[in-house]
Amino acid sequence: MLSSFLKQPIGQERLLSSLFTTKRFYGGLNDNNRIFTNLYGDFDSSVTGAMKRGDWQQTKNIISKGKEWIISEIKKSGIRGRGGAGFPTGLKWSFMPKNDPRPSYLVINADEGEPGTCKDRQILLNDPQKLVEGCLLAGYALGAKSSYVYVRGEFKKEIESLQNAIDQAYEHNLIGKNACGSGYDFDIHVHPGAGAYVCGEETALIESLEGSTGKPRIKPPFPPQFGLWGCPTNVNNVETISSCPTILRRGSSWYNSFGRKNNHGTKIFSISGHVNNPCVVEEEMSVPLKTLIEKHAGGVRGGWDNLLAVIPGGSSCPVLPKNICDNVLMDYDDLEKNNSSFGTGAIIVMDKSTDIVKSIARLSKFYAHESCGQCTPCREGTIWVKSLMDKIVEGKGTKKDLKLLESLITAVKGNTICALGDAAVLPIEGLLRHFRKEVELRLID
Amino acid sequence: MLSLCQNKIKQKYSTNLSCRLFSNILEKSTPFDFTQDNYEKVETILSKYPTEQKRSAIIPLLHLAQDQEGYVQESAMMKIASIVACPVSKVFETFTFYSMFRSKPVGDHVIEICTNLSCTLRGADKILNAIQDKLGIKIGETTKDNKFTLLEVECQGACATAPVVVIDGNYYEDVEVGSMNNILRDITRDVVPKTGTQSKRNGPEPMGGKTTLKTEPWAQKIREDL
Numbered sequence: 324m325l326s327s328f329l330k331q332p333i334g335q336e337r338l339l340s341s342l343f344t345t346k347r348f349y350g351g352l353n354d355n356n357r358i359f360t361n362l363y364g365d366f367d368s369s370v371t372g373a374m375k376r377g378d379w380q381q382t383k384n385i386i387s388k389g390k391e392w393i394i395s396e397i398k399k400s401g402i403r404g405r406g407g408a409g410f411p412t413g414l415k416w417s418f419m420p421k422n423d424p425r426p427s428y429l430v431i432n433a434d435e436g437e438p439g440t441c442k443d444r445q446i447l448l449n450d451p452q453k454l455v456e457g458c459l460l461a462g463y464a465l466g467a468k469s470s471y472v473y474v475r476g477e478f479k480k481e482i483e484s485l486q487n488a489i490d491q492a493y494e495h496n497l498i499g500k501n502a503c504g505s506g507y508d509f510d511i512h513v514h515p516g517a518g519a520y521v522c523g524e525e526t527a528l529i530e531s532l533e534g535s536t537g538k539p540r541i542k543p544p545f546p547p548q549f550g551l552w553g554c555p556t557n558v559n560n561v562e563t564i565s566s567c568p569t570i571l572r573r574g575s576s577w578y579n580s581f582g583r584k585n586n587h588g589t590k591i592f593s594i595s596g597h598v599n600n601p602c603v604v605e606e607e608m609s610v611p612l613k614t615l616i617e618k619h620a621g622g623v624r625g626g627w628d629n630l631l632a633v634i635p636g637g638s639s640c641p642v643l644p645k646n647i648c649d650n651v652l653m654d655y656d657d658l659e660k661n662n663s664s665f666g667t668g669a670i671i672v673m674d675k676s677t678d679i680v681k682s683i684a685r686l687s688k689f690y691a692h693e694s695c696g697q698c699t700p701c702r703e704g705t706i707w708v709k710s711l712m713d714k715i716v717e718g719k720g721t722k723k724d725l726k727l728l729e730s731l732i733t734a735v736k737g738n739t740i741c742a743l744g745d746a747a748v749l750p751i752e753g754l755l756r757h758f759r760k761e762v763e764l765r766l767i768d
Numbered sequence: 769m770l771s772l773c774q775n776k777i778k779q780k781y782s783t784n785l786s787c788r789l790f791s792n793i794l795e796k797s798t799p800f801d802f803t804q805d806n807y808e809k810v811e812t813i814l815s816k817y818p819t820e821q822k823r824s825a826i827i828p829l830l831h832l833a834q835d836q837e838g839y840v841q842e843s844a845m846m847k848i849a850s851i852v853a854c855p856v857s858k859v860f861e862t863f864t865f866y867s868m869f870r871s872k873p874v875g876d877h878v879i880e881i882c883t884n885l886s887c888t889l890r891g892a893d894k895i896l897n898a899i900q901d902k903l904g905i906k907i908g909e910t911t912k913d914n915k916f917t918l919l920e921v922e923c924q925g926a927c928a929t930a931p932v933v934v935i936d937g938n939y940y941e942d943v944e945v946g947s948m949n950n951i952l953r954d955i956t957r958d959v960v961p962k963t964g965t966q967s968k969r970n971g972p973e974p975m976g977g978k979t980t981l982k983t984e985p986w987a988q989k990i991r992e993d994l
Contacts, residue, residue: 352980360985363973377987384994438884438923441972449971471816476831476868477924479937480963512816517827517866520922534823534852536865552821574991593972595886595927600974603928619979638885638923669927671886685885689922695865 349582349652350610350618356581357605358569358589364449368484370491373452378568379497382456385571386463386505393464397567400575401587406432406523406560407637407666408742409655412567416557418547419465425554429462429470430546432528433485433561436475436520437637438689439669442591443561445603447474447481450565451488455511457564459498460571462509465557469510472561473528476517486513520693524741525558527695538697539741562591582608586654594620596672609654616672629674632757636666638686639746641753642679662756664749680761683754684712690747701744704735708751720766729755800843806832810851822852826862830869839870867921875910875917877955880934883920886927891944895931896920898945902952915956928972929965942967 354360360376361368373379385393398413419427431454435443446454458470474482489511492498502509514532516522522531526540529551550556566588570578579587586608592615595601599621606615612633616622623630630645635653641663643651651657655665673682691709696702711728714720732748732755739745755762802810809832817824826848833844840863849856863869879899883892900906903916910917926932929941933948940951940963947966954961969975 354981354983354985355988357980357985360981363971363978363981365970365981366984375987376985380987381990381994388994435925436923439886439927441925441927441929444925445972475925476827476866477934477937480939514816514824515828515831517831518868518921519866531827532824533821534826534854534858534862536862552818572990572994573988577991593928595930596889600976601890601928601930601972602974603972604974604980619974621974621976634885671889671927673889677889682885682889685883685888689884692922 347583349607350614352581352589352605352607356577356589358566359446359450359453359591359605361449362445362591362603362605364445368449368451368488370452370488370495370497373450377572378452378456379503380572382459382497382568383503383505385460385568386503386507390464390466393460393571396571396575397464400570400578401582401585402563402566402570402578403586403588403655404560405562405566405590405667407437407639409665412559412563415547415559416461416465418545419555419557420547423555427465427467427555428551428557429458429465429467429564430525430528430532430551430556430558431458431470431472431561431564432523432525432558433472433474433478433481434516434520434523434528435478435561436523436693437639437667437669438686439593439595439634439637439671440667441593441595441669442603442667444478444481445591446561446565447478447485449484451485452492453565453568454485454561455488455492455498456568457566458511459502459507459509460567461557461559461564463505463507467557468508469512471532471551472511472513473522473532474513474515475522476515482513482515489513519695520689521695521741521743524743527741528558529556536695538695539743541740583652583654583656586656590653590668592619592653593667593669594672595670597624597674597677598622598672599624606653609652609657612648612651612653612670615653616670620672623672624674630672631675631677632673632679634669634671634673634750636664637669638671638689639742639749640664640666641749642683642757643753644757663753678716679754679758680712680765681716683750684709684716686750687712687747690743694743694747698740698744700735701739701741701747704731704744705747707731708735708747712751715762715765718765718767722766722768725762725766797842800833800837800841800847802832802847803836806836814851823854823858825852826854826859827866830859830863830866834869839873875914877915877936878917878919880919880921880924882922882924882930882932882934884923886923887930887932890930892931894945895933895943895948898948899933899952902949916952926972938963941965942969 394416402412403409462470500508519537521527522537524539527537531537546556591605593603604619632642633648634642647661658665687709691705694701694705735744735748813825813828829848834840845859849859907920924932931943933940942965951961
């Protein structure tokens with residue numbers, strides 16, 4: 324009796340503390356509230372297995388509710404894009420033009436290339452029916468005639484798994500002509516990438532899908548106005564679309580009950596680096612970073628006090644030092660408040676054995692390699708940042724080099740066609756904000 | 769010269785190679801054609817896109833040509849250009865942009881090791897040294913018997929099971945020096961080693977044991993207004 328009284332109820336206020344405070348604790352997601360119920364591939368990933376876990380239930384009835392209802396439910400759920408930008412999904416869907424004679428398209432971004440991120444891969448391998456059903460429901464809401472899933476070229480097994488899932492869905496008349504008996508025709512096609520991180524940017528992805536080089540377009544016009552083949556297009560992340568069927572089936576208020584205001588729902592976190600048990604796990608939004616690492620990843624190697632820094636959302640997010648990691652919540656708002664960002668929820672943990680300057684320099688090498696070369700600040704800036712960081716790591720950097728590095732941040736940030744330029748300089752910004760001493764120690768003068 | 773190329777492209781499935789626009793950049797090219805099986809795949813690929821948007825098939829067709837020959841020749845680009853009805857320079861432009869496409873022949877087996885941050889934090893540099901010591905080659909080189917080519921790649925999207933080594937497109941994860949040597953030994957003996965994680969876990973669940981989804985969740989209650 325006492326132990327059950329003391330046990331923390333999931334997603335609800337702790338009984339004891341509610342007597343004294345109204346503080347809400349985040350991070351106790353129960354398996355019954357998890358969306359991705361086959362994340363690790365332990366269970367049957369076929370249509371039959373997926374249906375047993377709840378997929379494809381009442382899909383026809385959801386469609387019969389109409390496009391406006393679906394978009395309104397997604398808006399009310401508060402889900403934000405899980406691909407890194409965190410733009411409200413329902414709002415993005417509502418940008419599609421009404422009564423446009425051009426055909427519309429839904430494009431799924433499965434070009435998972437952000438260092439640290441390995442979540443969409445699990446959905447494609449083990450829970451692909453969620454993506455297929457999500458494509459149908461989102462496609463219907465957007466008035467799209469078909470969907471293209473752009474999967475990074477290196478994911479050969481994942482492409483095969485997804486194609487298999489799509490073929491099964493066609494065989495069971497879940498998609499294709501008269502999908503699920505709803506009267507709506509909808510096709511899904513898989514398109515491979517070929518090794519370009521920049522193709523994760525939505526307009527670069529569209530360019531790549533059209534057979535060109537993956538060079539981003541200037542926005543505006545945005546894809547809902549001028550997208551794939553000049554037609555209205557909505558580009559969404561795999562995790563975002565795969566979450567939608569469950570949200571529509573269980574209710575926007577159910578999804579809304581997780582996470583803080585404006586940061587609702589659940590998220591698949593990828594935890595890598597110096598933890599005892601690197602893993603991928605679905606948890607409630609706004610979970611404290613420390614709770615997430617200790618509960619699911621076995622804690623930091625050598626104990627929490629051995630922690631040096633964490634990159635909280637993939638390599639494009641500024642690094643956070645231990646004193647901030649002690650208390651920060653894993654959601655969009657709290658990380659922005661701490662001068663970082665949520666990104667893809669890819670947590671890279673670094674302990675005190677790490678050479679933080681060399682680690683950030685490795686990221687600079689990545690961005691210099693991946694820049695598409697289209698605009699001068701990114702093309703030249705990423706190469707300069709890389710060579711300056713390499714110089715500093717080798718111990719040949721000067722105070723003048725450090726000043727130049729700082730001026731590069733200002734020169735590149737906000738002055739590029741796409742966010743890759745910003746992504747390239749934000750890790751340097753984080754390094755100089757929190758680890759300036761370590762950088763200055765490496766300088767000659 | 770240019771109109772000669774354009775005329776050639778207009779002929780469907782032409783194999784006549786007379787345009788040497790890129791001969792100073794690419795390898796000397798031999799005539800190329802897709803195999804009969806691959807032509808069926810070509811038709812499947814083309815059917816995915818609207819008929820007036822054949823250019824979207826360029827990347828999948830480049831993959832198909834590379835899978836067939838091991839690398840992409842100029843003649844293969846000419847063939848793809850004739851299939852999708854576009855200038856060969858368009859195919860060449862797309863080809864040069866993406867890091868997966870190769871313009872030169874490689875060894876029988878291509879080893880691609882990720883050295884990005886998550887893999888480096890988990891010991892990718894030790895794995896790289898082990899491969900270089902065992903095979904006697906550096907990054908970008910091929911062994912003298914043409915068995916292995918070693919390449920350095922960026923993040924492969926499997927960071928929770930780092931370090932990651934991709935061999936012939938297959939992912940080998942949770943790799944250690946010992947398991948890497950075993951993998952190389954197996955491939956030398958023409959045995960395809962077990963792909964995926966090389967540790968006791970099956971995928972990116974926590975190594976110390978799952979903290980979630982220990983049993984299969986059942987379908988949950990659906991909202992009443994559906």
